[in-house]
Amino acid sequence: MTKPRVLISDKMDPNAERLLREGGCDVDVITGETPEQLIARIGDYDGLAIRSSTKVTKEIIDAAKNLKVIGRAGIGVDNVDIPYASAKGVVVMNTPFGNSITTAEHAIAMMFALARQIPEANAQTQQGLWPKNGFMGIEVTGKTLGLIGAGNIGSIVASRALGLRMKVVAFDPFLSPERAVELGIEKVELDDLLARADFITLHTPLTDQTRNILSRENLAKTKKGVRIVNCARGGLIDEAALKDALDSGQVAGAALDVFQTEPAKESPLFGTPGFICTPHLGASTNEAQVNVALQVAEQIADFLVNGGVTNALNMPSLSAEEAPKLKPYMALAQRLGSLVGQLTTGSLARISIHTEGAAAELNAKPIVAAVLAGFLRTQSDTVNMVNAPFLAKERGLEVREVKTEKAGDYHTLIRVSVKTDSGERSVAGTLFSNSEPRLVELFGIKVEAELDGPMMYIVNEDAPGFIGRIGTLLGENAINIGTFNLGRREAGGEAVLLLSVDEPVPAAVVEKARALPGVKRVMALGF
Incomplete structure (x- = not known):
């Protein structure tokens, strides 16, 4: 039996090559090629392992006649044309959790740098100024840390902050009261966090709901003298408003590892007193780069040799027999989940997925995973149909499955209901001609729409x-x-x-x- 062939086209830990070979693959490590060289080479390979340097474009995917999987050692996959890869049947995987600890530690390091003004003190000391009386810092012990986002990285930051004897409050619509108790933190609304926090650190993806979450209006609501850290995504903070807040003293200090435009060659924040920054170093530790390289190697080998699917961004866990029948249902389920996720406000307690008629006769797990992936995508840019149930459980989200085999007004129906502190609301959809997803009910109102x-x-x-x-x-x-x-x-x-x-x-x-x-x-x- 011929072994699957994998190309490693970006520099990564050499143990990745070893693990791929041990997993049953033939491996070539050829880095630094031009797009034209990669197009000429890629046709012989079943798998492609990359980091951020290789841009997997339509042209490369078209040339990759045998390609079955692309594995990204890291979280971000904006260098991969995922829709086109999906259309060509190529699975795209990433390693969403390999950078969690190092990113959390960078946020803590930035917080200390702000508290003790370390970059400025270092610069003046090395100039021979010895500014011992010019820098009066603050202790973090006893201070309140406000987390905007308490998912995987946010929860790690919380644990480290609690170890520093800080009080931690968190704003996260997906954080359940039970999970907050488990983490030892207090769940609050955003306005409450802004008013109370001595330090604010952000740990959310960039979505329509989180873009400029620290807007000019919200920065004005913060406790005077707050210090702000962002090691998550550029665009979460209005950078011009942040400069004004630093100039006025409303914000005592800000530390950014990410910017709205990267690479950040210029910014209104550069040179502002109290501002420090790093060039997107959150994942830049030896340990993190080893972890993501090993993880992507294991995932690619498992997929090519055993058919296992882990952290796939465009493929659910399905058997070959189930896939054709479930495909339109999963498209409907994901769109319904995305719709209710975008429209839901307030603290979320429960999500229910109700299948009716023909839908109730199918394997519910892929349908539920598709709903959760669509729903959680507004809150996490690493979610997919494979890891969505895990992320929902991690966030303390109660997930209910209900089946009614008897058909109602439609021969097949999927209903997604969410319970929040403001009540319960639902959306429902069906399939026209057994293949075309349609929304048929929105919060109790009959409609008919493609999503x-x-x-x-x-x-x-x-x-x-x-x-x-x-x-x-x-x-x-x-x-x-x-x-x-x-x-x-x-x-x-x-x-x-x-x-x-x-x-x-x-x-x-x-x-x-x-x-x-x-x-x-x-x-x-x-x-």
């Missing part, structure tokens, strides 16, 4: 003239409407409008729509 591409969600008072006003607004902003889906509970009551548009709706247009008469809620959605 695909950029969309706009509006709740408004059912009154004459509204459709014309929203159409005029979008037209004035050169936004073309693809489909127009309406639903209402009763005439003159609350109505829901789902618009598919040709391009994402800018935040400024969302604000204008929110100001229209009769509008109760507006959100830009994406699928």
Whole structure:
């Protein structure tokens, strides 16, 4: 039997090559090639192991006639064209947890650097100034650390902070009270965290919900003299507003490892007193680079030799017999999960997945995993159908599965319900022609809509003239409407409008729509 061939195209720990060979693969390590050289070479390989240097484009995937799996040693996969790889049947894997400890430690190091002004003191001391009286630091002991995001990395930071005798409060809609108790931290709302925290550190992905979570408005709500650390993602903080807050003294210090634009050749923050930064070093330790290299090697070998799937970003755990029948259901489930995830506000306690009719006769695990992957993707950029159930459990999210084999209004139906501190709401969808996903109910209102591409969600008072006003607004902003889906509970009551548009709706247009008469809620959605 011919062994699968794997190409390692980026520099990584040599033990990765060893593990691939021990796992039953033939391996070549050829790094530093141009895209043209890689295109000429890749056709002979079943697997490709990369870090961040290799850009896996459409052209490379087209040339990779035998390629079955791409393994990224690390979290970020923006150097891989995942949609095109999926279309070509190539599995894309990453190693989402290999960098957790080192990133958490970097955040703690940045916090200490702020507390004791170490970079500035070092620079002046090396200039021969001996500024002993010019730097008065603060202790972290007894201070309150505010975590924005208490997932894998955030929970590690919490444990380290508790060891330093700090008090830890956390804002995370997916953190259950039970999980907070287990971690020894206090779950709070964002405004409460901003008002109480002496230090704030961010540990969330960059999504529509978290973008500029430390906005100018929220920075103004912080405790005067707060110190802020971001080793997560650029774009979580309004950088111009942060500079103004540093200049005014509202923020005593800020430490960034990530920037909205990278590499950050210039920034309004550069040179600002109280500001320190590093060039995205969160994952840059010897141990982390070894860990991710070993993990990706094990995952690739297991997939190519044994068919095992771990941390795949575009493939669920499925048997060959189940896959064709489950594929459209999983597409529907993931879109329903994404929809309810984008629309849900408040502290989340439970998510329920109810299959009805033909859907209830299928293997529920891939459907549940698809719902959770879609739902959690708004909160984590490392989630996939394989690790979504684990992440949900880690966050203390109660997941319920319900089956009703008897069909109701539709021959097959998937309903996703979430319970938050503001009540329980649900969405439901079916398959047209057994293959085409459709939304048929949204928070108790009957609708019919495809969930695909950029969309706009509006709740408004059912009154004459509204459709014309929203159409005029979008037209004035050169936004073309693809489909127009309406639903209402009763005439003159609350109505829901789902618009598919040709391009994402800018935040400024969302604000204008929110100001229209009769509008109760507006959100830009994406699928």
